[in-house]
Amino acid sequence: MTFIRRFFLVFFLFTVATQNLSAQKQQDFVKRSFSTAAPLYTNLLQKTAGNYTRYPHSMFGNDTIKYFGIDEWTGGFWPGILWYMFEYTKDTSWQRAATVWTESLEKNQFNTAHHDIGFMMYCSYGNALRFQNNPAYEKILLQSAESLTKRYSPVVGCIQSWNKRKSKGDINTWEYPVIMDNMMNLELLFYASRVSKDPKYKQIAISHAEKTMQYHLRKDFSSYHVVNYDPKTGAVLHQQTLQGFSDGSTWARGQAWGIYGFTMSYRETGDQRFLKTAMGMADFFLQHKNLPKDKVPYWDFNVGEPGFTPDWTFDANRFKETPRDASAAAIVSSALFELSTHVKGKKAKQYYSAAVAIVQSLSSDAYLNTAQTNPYFLLQHSTGNLPSNREIDVPLIYADYYFLEALLRYERSKKK
Template identity: 70%
Template sequence: MNKIVFTTKRGFYTVVTLFLMLALSSQAQDDFVKKSFATAAPLYENLLKTTEGNFKDYPHALYPDGRLKYLQIDEWTGGFWPGALWYMYEFTKDDKWRKHAEAWTNSLETNQYNTQHHDIGFMMYCSYGNAIRFNPNPKYQEILVQSAKSLCKRYSPVVGSIQSWNKRKSKGNINTWEYPVIMDNMMNLELLFYAAKVTGDTIYKHIAIKHAEQTMKNHIRADYSSYHVVNYDPQTGKVLHQQTLQGFSDNSTWARGQAWGIHGFTTTYRETKDERFLKTAIGLADFFIKHPNLPKDKIPYWDFNVGQPGYKPDWNFNPQQYQPTPRDASAAAITSSALLELSTYVKGAKAKLYRNTAIQMLKSLSTDAYLNTDQANPYFLLKHSTGNLPSNNEVNVPLIYADYYFLEALLRYQKLTAK
C-alpha cells in the first residue's frame, strides 16, 4: 500500500481542507435528492389516503379548482403512480412504499390486453417494469410479455411504425389523421426490447427498431428539432402530414415532445448500440439544451417557439391569456433523466455538458419555485407543468408523470455519483 507522508503542518492542513471541501461538496449535491424525496413522502401519504381502496381511478393531475383529477385504467398515465411508489421504495427501502407499489401495480393486470392505443408501454413498463426489478415474479414477466404482444398489434409493416392513436381529426379539424404516430411513442419501445430479451423472440426488437428508424426519418428536422405528429397513409406508408397537437404550431418544437425523443432514442441506443440512434439522441439533446429560448434555470417553456416570428398556430391563441409563458417542469424532468444516461455514452466535454445540465435542471426543480415544499397542493411533488395548452387543458399544474420522471432522474443521479 502506498503511503502519503506530510512533512509540514501547512501541507497537512491543506490536504485536510481539500478532503473536507470534497466531502461537503458531495453532501451538498446529495441534499437536493434527500430534500426532494423527503418532500414527496407526506404528499404521497396524502394521496394514498385519498385513494385508499380505490384501484380503478389513477391520480393524474389537479383541476383548476384544486380537485384531484383521475384517469381510468385504460388511460395513458395509470402506470406512473405505482412507478413513483416503486421509486419511493427504492430510495427509502421502507416496506410501506413497496406494499402500496405492489397493490397499485397489480391493479393494472387486465391492462395487458389493451390494444386501443400505444401507451401500454407507459402504463405497464413504468409499473410492472419497476416491480420486476425488486420482485422477479414470473407472473410479472408474463404480464409484460403479453403487454408487448398487445402493443405489437398496432404495428404496420407497411408504415413501419406503431400507430399511436386511432383515426381522428387533427387539431383545428384541418385534416384527418389516418395513421397518426407521435414522438411520445418512442417511450414505449423499452417494453418491446424487454420482451425480446426475456423471450428470445426477435420480432419485438425488430418492430422497435423499425419504429425508431421511421421516427428518426420523419419526425426529426435537419436541425434536430422535432414534429409532434406524423400522419401516414396506412395503405402506402406515405407521409401525409407533419403536425402537432400539443405544441404551438406545426413547425414549432413542443418541449415535451423533444424530451420524449431524447429519452426514447437514448434508450434505443442502450438496447441496440446502433450509432445512428446515439447520433439522434445527441442531436435532439443539443437542440434542447443549447436553444436560445431555454430559460437560465433550464426549465423550458411548454414550446420553444411560442410567439416567435415564423411560427403561426392553427388554433385561436391569445397570448394575453397565458402570461407569463407557462413552463413545463415535466419536460425538464424527462430530459434530465435522459441526459444523465446519455452522458454515460459519450466522452469528454460532451459528457460533462450533459451531466452538468441535468444537475442544473434537477437543482432548479428542487427549489421552492418548482418543488411543492409549501404544499400548494396536498398530493403532487412538482408544480408548473403543462399538459395540453392548445386545448387549455392542464396548464401550469402538477402532473403525475412529471413526478415520476423527476424521481427517476434523482435516482439516476444518485447512482452515477455513487460510482
C-alpha cells in the same frame, strides 16, 4: 511551522471543507426531494385507498385530484412512483402499496386501443420486476408487448399512436397518426424480445425508431409532434402538432420524449444512428436560445416567435410569463444521466452536468412542492396541453415519476 506552511495548511483545509460542503449540498437536494415527497404521497395513498380503478393524474386547482381510468395512458406512473419511493427509502410500506397498485393494472395487458401500453405496463410491472422475481409479472409484460404489436403496420413501419381522427382544428384527417411520445413505448418491446427470445418485438421497435428518426426530425434535430401516414402506402401525409405551438415549432415535451427514447433505443441496440439522434436532440434542447437559465423549458421553444403560426387562437397577453413544463425538464434530466454514460470526454461531462443542473432546479422551492400548495403531488409548473386549454401550470403525475427516476439515476451515478 513557518508562516508559508501554515498558510498552505489552512488553504488546504479550507479547500477540503468547501468541497465537502459542496458535496453535502448536492446530496441534500436528493434527500430533500424524497423527504418532501413522502407526506404528499402518503396523503395520496390515503385519498385513493380502496379504489384501485382511478389513477391520479393531475389537479383541478389546488384541492381536487384529476383522475384517469384504467385504460388511460398515465395509469402506470403512480405505481412506478411508489416503487421509486421504496427503492430510495427501503421502507416496505411503499413496496406493499406499489404491489397493490401495480397488480390493479393487470387487465391492461390486453389493451389495444392505443399505443401507451408501454407507459402503463412497463413503468409499473417493469419496475416491480426489479424487486420481485414474479413469473406472473413477466407473463403480463409479454402479453402487453403482444398487444402493442397489434398496432404495428409493416406498410407504414410504425406503431399507430391514435386511431383515425380529425386533426387539431379539423384541418385534415389523421389517417395513421404517429406521435413522438410513442418512442417511450418501445422499451416494452425490447424487453419482450430479450425475455422471450422472439426477435419480432425488437424488429418492430427498431423499425419504428428508424421511421421516427426519418420523418419526425428536422435537420437541426428539432422535432415534429405528429406525423400522419397513409396506411395504404406508408407515405407521409402531414407533419403537424397537437400539443405544440405550431406545426413548425418544437414542443418541449415532444423533444424530451425523443431524447429519452433514442437514448434507450441506443442502449438496447448499440445502433450509432440512434445515439447520434439522441445527442442531436439533446444538443438542440440544451443549446436553444429560448431555454431559460434554470434549464426548465417553456412548454414550446418557439412560442410567439416570428415565422411560427399556430392553427389555433393564441392570445400572447394571456400569461404574464410563458408557462413552463417541469415534466419536460424531468424527462430530459433522466435521459441525460443515461446519455452521459454512452458517450465519452467533454460530451459526457456536458450531459451529466446539465442533468444535475436540471434536477437541482426542480429540487428548488420554485418547482418542488415544499409548501404543500397542493397536498398530493411533488412537482409544480407543468403543462399538459396548452392549445386545448388543459393542464396549464399544474402538477402532473409523469413529471413526478421522471423526476424521481432522475434523482435515483443521479444516486447510482455517484456510486459508480
